[in-house]
Amino acid sequence: MSGILRLSHAEVRVPDLQLATAYYAEVVGLVVTHTEPGQAFLKGWDEQQHHSLILSEEATYGLNSLAFKVMEPSELDRLAARVEDAGITVERFEPRERNVASGSIARFVAPSGHTVELEQGQTQVGNGLTLINPPPAPDGLVGMHPPRIDHIFLLCEDVDGITTFFRDVLEFRLTEQIMADDGHQLTTFLERTHNPHDIAFLTGPDGGFHHLAYWVDEWNDLRHAADTCAYHGVEIDAGPTRHGATRGCGLYFFDPAGNRNEVYTGGYWFDPDDEPTTWTEAEMGRAVFTYRGQVDPAFMSVHS
């Protein structure tokens, strides 16, 4: 297994840890695997690893770091060396040094200002099903209960630059892009899993965080997610709707701290020799929201 396998997890800031944990557990329906003073660890029910979301109690909201999963120690070393060759300092951590379940980690700050971790060997905890003759799902799932993390959407000033970095250094592939009339990239979609995006960058302030998305299996799950928001009084930002870029369908909403979440489904398989799709600036509205054909300015401007 060469290179990055997939998005592993994100660490998100929340001012009220108890409230945020309750929201992610009961409304989103993630599974809490560990709590300690100042942090809570959660995962989608079907994820085998310890966490795909770390909540950190801090005064503000926003993203502390994102992490990708790497399978082999040798690949972690190889990728860390590529980052250092690009002139970026890489910090290394031993297993369990970062947190109760962390693996070997290589950490660096990407040119976009985001702290990125590559992790090999996070503790596996299983998905709650037996390994012998399991039922299709565990009992007692609540809320939206997405099975797993899907992608993360970030902002930075130089989308062309960060896209080049992710392609050339971290070996991502470009699937789609929204091009400004002046020829630079407004938004790019990048993958390692052959899905339309594992990470995407939107033009904005460096270090910006637009949303973290969990996967659901079907369009019907998006209505259930929207009903769940309505039932709990959670503010829905957009959807259920279809995206032009990625062809997937999603629902956006906010956690109690103000971090935007998405549940997402659909998309397509992308072979490495497939051609990327390009959206023109004039069609950006449709690229984001196929049905409305336009983007609410708040969707672009509200982030952390």
Add this chain to the structure above:
Amino acid sequence: MSGILRLSHAEVRVPDLQLATAYYAEVVGLVVTHTEPGQAFLKGWDEQQHHSLILSEEATYGLNSLAFKVMEPSELDRLAARVEDAGITVERFEPRERNVASGSIARFVAPSGHTVELEQGQTQVGNGLTLINPPPAPDGLVGMHPPRIDHIFLLCEDVDGITTFFRDVLEFRLTEQIMADDGHQLTTFLERTHNPHDIAFLTGPDGGFHHLAYWVDEWNDLRHAADTCAYHGVEIDAGPTRHGATRGCGLYFFDPAGNRNEVYTGGYWFDPDDEPTTWTEAEMGRAVFTYRGQVDPAFMSVHS
């Protein structure tokens, strides 16, 4: 991109090429990309490559060969060497030597008696959508119109042996297995794409072909597929139903020659460090068909 990327295509025998081509084009809703005397080439609408199904006019029905996609010429050589190291003769073909769109191919007969090809560089033809500001789907799709190939299900006498070959030589990972009470593997599910299966083996005669499966996005698509079968008088073998193994949902039916098809959806993401699931012989019925909890004997015994 190291190793095998995914299932690429299968070559299936049909006694009446015109009838079979019409069935796959109008009922299944595949796209015909090329026909020539004795052969027709088809693909799912969203596949970018030239074909995922080759129909070959012959006196019998059944499977001639299956093929996996490899991204790099060097990886094709590396894998071919691994097969030869296992004592199996590998035949090589230049691009366009095997057919109008074929890439570089390494061909061999697996210990299960199936002809397996590894292909690098099949012609890409696009998915019918523009690369600039595309709509979510092309116009004029008919029948079930699955976007892409998913997996293939074969039979052989020694499932333990072929599973070892696919794991050790071809670098597949085992996701699930049905174990006989005497400790040998009755059925195994193997993947390269992090899905529950790209290929599976069921105990039976060597070289046997159980079914070829195309992907559809949702449970609702399975009803549409079943309605399509009913409308065209196509015999449905089983489903729409859920599988215990893979947790996916599927519909089985037969092409006019007698080859079994499936449309399949669902399943899960499988990390390489996830543990395989095991089904006991006593629960084999539920492993195959969750809802009925038993397998119609014909489902096992009817194949080619």
Add this chain to the structure above:
Amino acid sequence: MSGILRLSHAEVRVPDLQLATAYYAEVVGLVVTHTEPGQAFLKGWDEQQHHSLILSEEATYGLNSLAFKVMEPSELDRLAARVEDAGITVERFEPRERNVASGSIARFVAPSGHTVELEQGQTQVGNGLTLINPPPAPDGLVGMHPPRIDHIFLLCEDVDGITTFFRDVLEFRLTEQIMADDGHQLTTFLERTHNPHDIAFLTGPDGGFHHLAYWVDEWNDLRHAADTCAYHGVEIDAGPTRHGATRGCGLYFFDPAGNRNEVYTGGYWFDPDDEPTTWTEAEMGRAVFTYRGQVDPAFMSVHS
């Protein structure tokens, strides 16, 4: 409101009342509104009236009676008189005389051997939602949780005769029929609600009970119902599948006593001046199960 409004409820025999009540509450997901020694009363969550199912503890399983809702006392009298004019004895009950929530009832034995009640004024208990600014659904629904009763399917020797009785005396309309080659009706579908059937009769022993069906909103709910059966080890008899007659989709399964249940969705609106649809005996398999095109003999022969 002239005539019969809709199917109101059924009274079903179960040898183990506690087990059956638990099954209908937790697996089917009905709401228990009242229990007393020997009887339990349940309803679909969105039904406003006190019960649509009465479980009666008796040594055997099967149907004790079925009941239709009538809106006006004067209409109850008018319909009772029509039944008596047909030479059938009608027994009358005052409100709360039959049970804790019963209205005015006219009871008689139909020519098919089934005890039929016409009820006006059963206690209304609400659907668990507030009447001011309600959410879309109450909290805490479990199992399949169908919103309401849909139809009942019975057997009798003379389907032509009972169909005439239901049309001429009880003012039902015929929507579909399966005709034997010799010209008599094998199965008939009758309605008062403009749906494809509120009641249906299949050729078999007089007084026979085939199944009681609850409504669900969508095809996806049928998969959820089937998953629920699988999870709880409830035997699934057929489906999820589509019916030719009624064009609806359904799932059949058995309660612990052996009574067959269905959850059903789809169908169509039927105006009183629409023409009935006829199925020939040769196409009976497709009339019942569109996808398989044949009926498992047990589906016809297993009943009470």
Add this chain to the structure above:
Amino acid sequence: MSGILRLSHAEVRVPDLQLATAYYAEVVGLVVTHTEPGQAFLKGWDEQQHHSLILSEEATYGLNSLAFKVMEPSELDRLAARVEDAGITVERFEPRERNVASGSIARFVAPSGHTVELEQGQTQVGNGLTLINPPPAPDGLVGMHPPRIDHIFLLCEDVDGITTFFRDVLEFRLTEQIMADDGHQLTTFLERTHNPHDIAFLTGPDGGFHHLAYWVDEWNDLRHAADTCAYHGVEIDAGPTRHGATRGCGLYFFDPAGNRNEVYTGGYWFDPDDEPTTWTEAEMGRAVFTYRGQVDPAFMSVHS
């Protein structure tokens, strides 16, 4: 069959008849049953009667009339007499006098300023399926292809008054209402079919037309409808979303003339003795759009 059966059809003005007919046939997917200079007649594919929509070529857009179906000539006379008793002039038409397929009609202007027709005996044309052993759907359906008309939404100044008229004179039942803080009705939902609404009134100018809705069977059909709009460049106004009032789900969009359309699904069965649901003015946003919890002012102000 006493009283009004259901909403029968609406006559809508369009400046460009050819364009509008093409839109309703190809995008909405209605079936054109008759055209003549200045008018086109269409229906949902599963409707048996000749038309549920009449397009009339006129300089403006908006609603000319709406019509309800009555089953018996005697009931048409009885209802016409009730309207006259309310002091409103009723005009009568013989069969085929109003158009090529019209039945006996009683026409009057309701206190809300809308021209209302009661029709008995419109020509039945069938739904395109055979009456013997039919498939589940006819071949060749395109666009959204809703099976049938569902409801109509109108505006008037005195919602309290028109609601009283529809209840007392036309024998409709109130299912839901949005109440102003000053105690008058802002919006009312009325039914004859035991669905949440066959007609609804919103406060606005007399004679106003908000939208005409066709039924689709499932939430998935709303995504297909939205994809269809996107594909054809049809402006989507709102949705796919859930309504608080009626608990149904819908998608709003505009025909080329500016008339608002909806495709709608869900809702519930309403017994005549069920209690109406009330929404407060403060919760009007959620009553209309559950997910956003607010109403775009244009949704209220854009109408004809």
